[in-house]
Amino acid sequence: MTLDQQNTDGPVAWGDRYPETAEPRKRGLTRLLSRWRRPGDRPRKRGLSSPLARRGGDRTRTPHTRQAGVRRYPQVAVVVGVVWAAVMQVRLFLGGHVGLAGFGENLPCRLGLANFRNPALAGWEHVQPAWIAHTWTGESCPPEFSTALFAQAAGKWLTPLLGYPGALDLRALGVVFGLLVGVVCGLLVAVVPGRPLVRAGFASAVGLLYADAAFAGYLISPHAEPTALVAAGFLVVALLLVWERPTAPRVVATAVPALLVIGARPEYVTFVPVIAFALLWVPGRRIVALMVATWIAGLGVFHVVTETGFDDHRAVFQTILHDDPTAAADLASLGLDPALAPAAGLSRDDAAWVSFADRYHRTAHPSPLRVAGFYATHPWHLIRTVGWGLQGVAGLRPNYLGSYPEGAGKPEGGQEHRITVYSAIWEVFRAGPLLVPVLWIVTAGAGWLVVRRRSLTPSEKATGRLAVVLPGAALAQFAVVVLVHGRVETVRHMAMTSWLTAMCLPVAAVAVTLVLTRLRPVPRWQHRHESCASIHSQMDEIKG
């Protein structure tokens, strides 16, 4: 924490770097502290009065002096943002557009749209970006809500402006999402710590994540994931800003990307406790943070209650009972009719399921809590299901959904590999899915060490906090997907978990670097408030 941020009401740790000296002279305290100074942490405003004057509330300070101590490198941020926005456009559109096949995803029907596709195809084969105006009646368009509808409504508005055919062309969404990825990268340059090159490198690692074949396809797809993934990038930026200096506007602004993420899919309700924890972690503006967390929790819970229908068939018959030698006993444990044991592993589309359908619907159905309780008391089942979940995360991208449009000369279900940096790294996790939790633990551990170092700046500590929160969010999301979807379409349902896990790589790299390079302990006397007078006297001496 820098001294110019004491208006956050948080405790002042004197071991934190003091950034005020414009011309570091290698004397006394300045000499000691200069080891940790980097250009990014120098204040832009110079000639401030003594720390005590500032700490005591210098009435003459301007709004600019409140910002002192945090450099944003706006030119670098703009360049990085523009470059990544351009990379995303090129990556999505050069040589013909690519995306992800919808395969029955009909969310845009809520906007009065119907997919214009070849009816002879099932939907997984190709990207079908064009949607036409259509009047839906009755239950042919389920009344589901997702914040992705906001993005799709914007795409509907942009489609004619960009010259695309139909009422909504998903390529318009691709343009918008690509630009927003550039904005996320630019903002990351402004908020992460380090030299410009380090910041640009970190932002580019995040840009590469969005550009990777595992996630870029979502940006031109009717799924809800692209809205959540892009909003998650903004959420990371917002949290870094809050952790850097928790002002009321920053805390409130976090609610926007948070709600966009949580409202995209019912499973994303797992972000509610994570975001609440993140907002309340740092001292300062806790009342506002608590209020925002309450709003987010309320809306998130309302969304999940109104949108979720827990399908115990997937969780029980296709997951727990899959290749289960004790199916009858397990059914009894779950409160289901043991006579349904022969239906173990059958999907609803299976012809053999019809003979069990009546009995299934007449039996009691377990709640998600009951299924969770079953896992708690049956560790072997828990290990099996977690294993399938880890394989889903390690899978990274659904291998049955095509990337190319029809007529592009690609085979049905053909997948693009334009940028595959993370996909290539993921070969390690495919070989050993157990490395996924190892990555979570390493990231969280490094982050925790960073957070505990008092000698680091708020922005550095914010990166540490991000390293702690990301694995937590990934783990919570992983748990819910495993519980609700089991081993049914695990890879696709794990998209957010995979994204959060992949984000752990650059964040862990920064956190580990901070741990390794800034682990030099700060002398104990610098940690104590009682030493303030001593430090101030030295600083006054240095400044002459």
Next chain:
Amino acid sequence: MGKTVFLWGRFTVLLVATACAAPATTHPSAAMPVGSCHVMSQPEELYALSDVRPPVPCTQPHQTETYLVTRLSGPLADTPIRPPHELLVPMVTAGCDYRPIRPYLAAGPHDAQWGVSVWGKVPTPDEWAAGDRTLRCDLLVPTTHPNGGPVLTAPLRGIMNRPESAAIRRCNLDGRDVQCSLPHEWEWVEPQGLTRNRCRANAAMFAGRLRGLRIRLGPDRSCWVGQERHHITVGTLREGMAA
């Protein structure tokens, strides 16, 4: 700041308001008579359990036509809440009797309908809760274009007596079955499992002539009739309907 927030809020409201779909007019399930035609251009509409879109005139493009309206019966029909999809499908399959189909199409003993499938529609959950147990049985016409959905602009009732019946007759081109409204070489004649002489006699009764025609007995003893000299044609050879 406040003005910016206000402008963004207004933009968002406008965006959502203009993007959201206007509520569609609906038609009660119980008020769909036999012979009504229905637009179901999207697969989701076809797979939905109920259909409350108002019917269209059968001379307009449509996908299905109601050939039977009956009532669901049995223990499941007594439940106050509509049973789920997997339980309703067997009820619908059993309830939609196939026997009225050929009379509805006016199919004679040598006419064979081909590519026509049966789709049942039940009341919506609200209609079910109100006591409606109407079961509507529709005929879905086959797809005539390889990249297009099924579309018909003529009523199916009595279609076998009209040239439009080529859309639901079975023909063959280079060993591939197609509708007779598409280019073909051979046309199927009911019934199958016959001798060559019997096939010849049936073909004569089907086409009203034998001159200029040839017959072929398939490996499954199916009876096919075609024009001479590998003539590729469109339409049916049925007596009185040939082009």
